[in-house]
Amino acid sequence: MNARIDASRSPTKGDARRTALLAALDDSLREVDSVESINVADLSRRAGVTRSAFYFYFENKAAAVGALMEVIYEEASEAGVWLTDVSRDPTERIGQAVSYLFTVTERHEHLYRAVLEARATNPSIRKMWEADRVSFEEAVAEMIEAERAAGRAPDGPDARALAAVLLDVNDRNMERRVVGSCPDHDLHVDVVTSIWVRSIYGTPPLP
Template sequence: MRGDGVVKVRDQRRAALLESLGELLQESDLDSINIADISRRAGVTRSAFYFYFESKHLAVAALMEQVYDGAMLATERFADPDLSPAERVRGMVTTLFDTVEEHTHLFRAMLDARGQSPAVREMWDSDRQSFVGLVADLVRTERAAGRAPDGPDPDALAAMLLELNDRALGRLTLGTLDRDALTEAVVSIWVRSIFATDPATDLETA
């Protein structure tokens, strides 16, 4: 019983630190926040912070876990066979963009953390890679069902399309492109890449 109590306290402290960081990120950018700020607001010591996280950058990565459900939901939207290709892709992109706009402060902090911490960058790349197999399998399913033509290697195609999503999320977070224009561009590239004929083949036969 005593051990369970210790674990519960540790979980509460970790949650308090993440909540503190989330609140601070809504008030300021990551570079302006230090470990003392996070610990003080959470009501714990600096040493307690380092018990859970090696750096504020890794704490941001942990905080991002709460938005991963949005990424999974986006994949589910793409997999719905009852919708047209454009509707499926648009549903995926809309869900992703809604998630970003709901947590803009977190995505902005994650962009900063990814640029400053090799460990966070590796985690981000690994998380994106974890979706490659899902998207590639969906592409194979569409081709086998005759809903999509043969084309590039599904794994390579999925990796490139997810890279596109990555860049699009960054653009949306930083506000460098209008959301509607960005949505139309991303939807068009996904639909053409998966469901249209291979552009390379078209050029060869033109």
């Protein structure tokens, strides 16, 4: 699913309806505590389309939330570029990536909460989440293996397994930025960055 309209062609009436529904859903999520509290009929009226039009584009509300997930993925992808840029100092690039992920999560707090809710109840959303997660695991594992091969990081656990665990750390702490209590932003970034750097490079990173 993709919330964007292909910029290479002119929007169709169907594109406009789908975009209006997603915009209405985004607005609605800012006003309520859960996806379940949103009424499809009310959402459709807000978008200026019929209730049947909603179900033409989306199987259910969770599927519509899944389309909006693209907003988070697009912005978070920049953090992945920084994270895997081995030409830069490890603590600096990892810290920058973690800080940006937290900022994206906080900026889209309403949407992130909805994604967490949809992921917990909808198998297709979980599948989408895991597919994106797997591709990111591969990139992080390649970075770890490259750093080991270059002698900048010591040998250690299987790179793919380590990448998975470190991304679990990110996921859990991104969730804490919007659900429950958490440390100050900068302190939180420092702690998570330390976990990544120590896990990959030891203490301190090898020169």
